[in-house]
Amino acid sequence: xxxxxxxxxxxxxxxxxxxxxxxxxxxxxxxxxxxxxxxxxxxxxxxxxxxxxxxxxxxxxxxxxxxxxxxxxxxxxxxxxxxxxxxxxxxxxxxxxxxxxxxxxxxxxx
Amino acid sequence: xxxxxxxxxxxxxxxxxxxxxxxxxxxxxxxxxxxxxxxxxxxxxxxxxxxxxxxxxxxxxxxxxxxxxxxxxxxxxxxxxxxxxxxxxxxxxxxxxxxxxxxxxxxxxxxxxx
Numbered sequence: 549x550x551x552x553x554x555x556x557x558x559x560x561x562x563x564x565x566x567x568x569x570x571x572x573x574x575x576x577x578x579x580x581x582x583x584x585x586x587x588x589x590x591x592x593x594x595x596x597x598x599x600x601x602x603x604x605x606x607x608x609x610x611x612x613x614x615x616x617x618x619x620x621x622x623x624x625x626x627x628x629x630x631x632x633x634x635x636x637x638x639x640x641x642x643x644x645x646x647x648x649x650x651x652x653x654x655x656x657x658x
Numbered sequence: 659x660x661x662x663x664x665x666x667x668x669x670x671x672x673x674x675x676x677x678x679x680x681x682x683x684x685x686x687x688x689x690x691x692x693x694x695x696x697x698x699x700x701x702x703x704x705x706x707x708x709x710x711x712x713x714x715x716x717x718x719x720x721x722x723x724x725x726x727x728x729x730x731x732x733x734x735x736x737x738x739x740x741x742x743x744x745x746x747x748x749x750x751x752x753x754x755x756x757x758x759x760x761x762x763x764x765x766x767x768x769x770x771x772x
Contacts, residue, residue, distance in 0.1 A: 553715040557706060582758050586751040593671075593746070600667060608664050608722040615715040636703055636740070637747040643695035644748055 553615025558628040561635035568642060575645040583641065587634070594633050599623035663722040664735040668742045678749035682756030685748045692748060700740035707740075708732055 569577060577583050601608045604624040611626055619627045679685060685692050708730035710716050718733050726734040 553710070553713060557710075561706075582751065582755045585758075586747070586754045589750050589754070590747050593674075597667060597671060601664070606719075606722075608667075608719050609716055610719055611716045612714055615713075633743070636699060637744060639699040639702075640695050640744040640747060641751055643698060644691065644751070647691045647694065 554611065554626065554628045555615070555617050558631035558635075562631050565635045565639050565642070568639065573642050573646050575642055575649060577638075577642055577645050586641075587637070590633075590637055591630075594630070595622060595625070598625045598629050598633070602626065602629065660721050661724050664718070664733070665724060665738075668735065668738050671742055671746050675746045675749040678753040681753040682759070683752070685745065685752050692745065695748065696741055696744045699744060700737075703740050704732070704737065707736055 569575065599622065602611070602620075602624050604620075607624075616626045616628055621627060679687070711731050718736065723733040723735050728734060728737060
């Protein structure tokens with residue numbers, strides 16, 4: 549089977565993070581401008597860092613191409629890395645926001 | 659020296675984002691809140707990583723890692739990755755948030771009072 553080893557779990561991770569927000573935490577993170585601006589900046593830094601880690605000329609991380617879609621862009625970054633990175637950073641921001649909302653609620657109801 | 663490459667990349671990420679701590683209420687200054695956001699997610703991604711390493715889906719070039727490994731053949735660098743990159747994300751988010759709050763306050767001050 550091709551692409552199942554990385555592509556499939558990467559897509560599942562993105563869906564799981566969406567479920568975490570919309571069904572469990574409901575922080576409203578996706579409606580905040582600060583989130584989208586931050587993610588554009590994070591993406592801007594992911595490209596050089598991830599590009600360095602995955603460059604085919606001297607890779608630090610080596611992928612088995614049978615487990616990826618084979619699409620590498622930009623540079624030699626497997627596109628799955630962007631799903632992986634989005635899921636990881638967004639999940640952390642969701643938990644961070646949950647704490648902020650908890651503190652807010654605590655301040656409103658003394 | 660090549661063996662330090664992955665660690666140096668991570669250290670550079672921490673160094674570049676460190677000044678962002680000066681914005682707003684910071685991230686490192688809220689260590690407990692940061693830990694309770696970063697560590698549960700890191701735990702899930704470590705499990706994913708160990709499964710992927712075991713399944714030979716990805717591997718690490720021995721030339722560019724220190725060789726210090728955790729159970730599951732996971733390089734110590736990869737564990738640090740799951741702490742360092744989320745911290746960079748939190749620092750970015752916290753700084754952007756502080757800047758937006760400041761801009762909004764300024765706009766309010768400029769607007770004629772009605």
